[in-house]
Amino acid sequence: MENDRNRWTARLVLPGLILFSLLMTVLLSFTTPMQNLKLGVTDQLFELRGPIPIQDSSVVIVAISQQADQEIPQKYPWPTDLYANLVNNLDEAGVRAIGFDVIFDKTDNYSLSNDSAFAEAIMQSKKVILGASVQSEGQGRGQGSSSQITRFVRPHQLLRQANENPLGLVRTYNDLDSAIRKYILSTSYNGERYLSLGLEVLKLFKNIAPEEVSGTPDSFKLGPFEIPWYSNNLMAINYFGGPGTFPRYSFENVIDDSTVILASEDSSFQTNTFSDPYYGLKQSGVFEDKIVLVGATMPELNDLHSTPFAPQDAMPGVEMHANAIQTILSGKYIHHISPWFNLTLIVLLITLVAWAGRRYSGLGGFMTYFSLGILVVALTIFEFLEFRFILDVISMLIALTVGYVTTQSYEYVIEQREKRRLRNLFSSYVSPTVVEEMVESNKEPELGGDEVYMTAFFSDIQSFSAFSEKLPAKTLVKLINEYLSAMTDILTTHGGTLDKYIGDAIVAFFGAPVPQEDHAYKACVVSQLMQLKLDELRRKWRSEGEKWPEIVHYMRNRIGINTGKMVTGNMGSESRFNYTMMGDNVNLAARCESGAKQFGVYTMVTADTKREAEAHGNRCVFRYLDRIVVKGKTEPVDVYEIMGLREHMSDTQFACKQKFEQAIEVYKRQKWDKAIALFEESRELEFYVPNEKSFIHTNPSLVYLDRCKTMKKNPPPADWNGVYVMKSK
Structure with a gap:
């Protein structure tokens, strides 16, 4: 009988080790340091892969740059008639969609006529997507999307009325380390769904009707594009390179035609960078049939962020939209391992290392652990480089390490030791019955x-x-x-x-x-x-x-x-x-x-x-x-x-209770004389009689007798509800 019990116990050791190691792996994987390490590994995979050429990209950036701020006579924020000039020039250059990573929520500082000109240009163009943002309390544009929504920041009414196209959200999603690796596809506000700037620009670029936009459990459908979810309303951005990867033209060069005089020009000498018939941007065709994203690159505007290729707040927000759009257009999506498949791999790795640790000697167990670790790292690199697939390498390495350490340090008596420790911990202040129940139910x-x-x-x-x-x-x-x-x-x-x-x-x-x-x-x-x-x-x-x-x-x-x-x-x-x-x-x-x-x-x-x-x-x-x-x-x-x-109660005590509670009802009705009479009767029946020798100073009947006499002399207010406020503890 004893041998049978020992054999069954031995058979349960390995499942117990696996289960314990799995639990510890899950707990460790969700700690802040491990989460940050996972994000860092993702960045290293991008660095290892390197930039991807995008010569045929349909995305061009117009930068609100320091150079532009120096060339334009007015300092930023500039008069909005300059944006009207920008839209008109891009229209002439054959652009197909213009997205503003700027929120024009305030009217022009110089003249309302500037806003009118901008609105007129938007109305005539029909190719403009204006930016908006759903912001949370205490949130700037760089915050994540998980906090409570409080307000909707959007262009002022004149611009909204002039634009027949929907607004595009420019809100960003920050990971735990504040870097941006995910892209918000849509957000609901007040019962309405708003798409991101990138998606609205793509709709315009590809003439996608609203009814062609939908979501499925596996992907977000945007016309011909099926965008795989990272999680709810998020996609993983495949960054094609660092800052400056996409063609970028400074704002002042795009508005520089015969109607604009920049700081480096005067009335007698103009270069007209945009409209010159020989070497101007219009003539070069750089904007023809393109998506143009307009956004800030000036550090002063606080729209610089960390990304896999720009770890120290170096990438302008407009380039994140560009990378997201390019990801969708190219179909080169980043895929992450599903939680269930990841769990399966973790269980498999723990089982292998635990089995090897119990089956072989210390050296054999270590070699198994080390070899599996090398295999996991190599597989992670291969999957990303070949298939843009990101494995949870940190969780898998944690699983191997926890499984190995647990197996090597495990002693069979730990279960009994834990029960003894639990008994010793609680036996001094919990009844033995409760201690045994806690031990049996494992509710430590x-x-x-x-x-x-x-x-x-x-x-x-x-x-x-x-x-x-x-x-x-x-x-x-x-x-x-x-x-x-x-x-x-x-x-x-x-x-x-x-x-x-x-x-x-x-x-x-x-x-x-x-x-x-x-x-x-x-x-x-x-x-x-x-x-x-x-x-x-x-x-x-x-x-x-x-x-x-x-x-x-x-x-x-x-x-x-x-x-x-x-x-x-x-x-x-x-x-x-x-x-x-x-x-x-x-x-x-x-x-x-x-x-x-x-x-x-x-x-x-x-x-x-x-x-x-x-x-x-x-x-x-x-x-x-x-x-x-x-x-x-x-x-x-x-x-x-x-x-x-x-x-143990006497008849006298029951009589006291009955008489006292009758007196209380009369007391609440403020019938002081009758209450005093009843409390006098209950006083004679009280169990505790005042006696200085025995430290008995009063009883409930005496307390109410004194209170009734006081209230008879000084009646409470008409709205008195019978509440007594204690003045001391």
């Missing part, structure tokens, strides 16, 4: 927390400072240890989790780390069992005579309980942490414990705790106390006293 909390609906429990000894003054340190420690041991045994036996001791205080909770349906009920029952145990301890201490001073004979504790959503988990550092709770509802439980003193009760709970407890049992007898706003809060809560366990 990691550093961090989860929001859990549970019950917080606070307990504190009444007037503890008096004990500290009357008892020597060693005697005080012995007393507190005996008290805390008895209380903690009750807590853990009934499924509670000890958070911490704060001096004489006990902080605990029910419902975590293992969920409990009846956490509130258990907390309430435990509070009364603690009160009964403390009564037993008091009798014991009295029986021991002079061993304990008289103050010990009257030791009492107060308990506060609240139920609600709280954050629970391991809080602290990676090397040292505490399984604890935090949140607003935790603070409310603490306020219930301290606030119980004002009512002269020893267990005070919130309405949420009462409701949850009564849904799972009826051992506890609750008495309504008040609707209060605790110190540090603004919202009122109903609070209740747990008078005791039903089986």
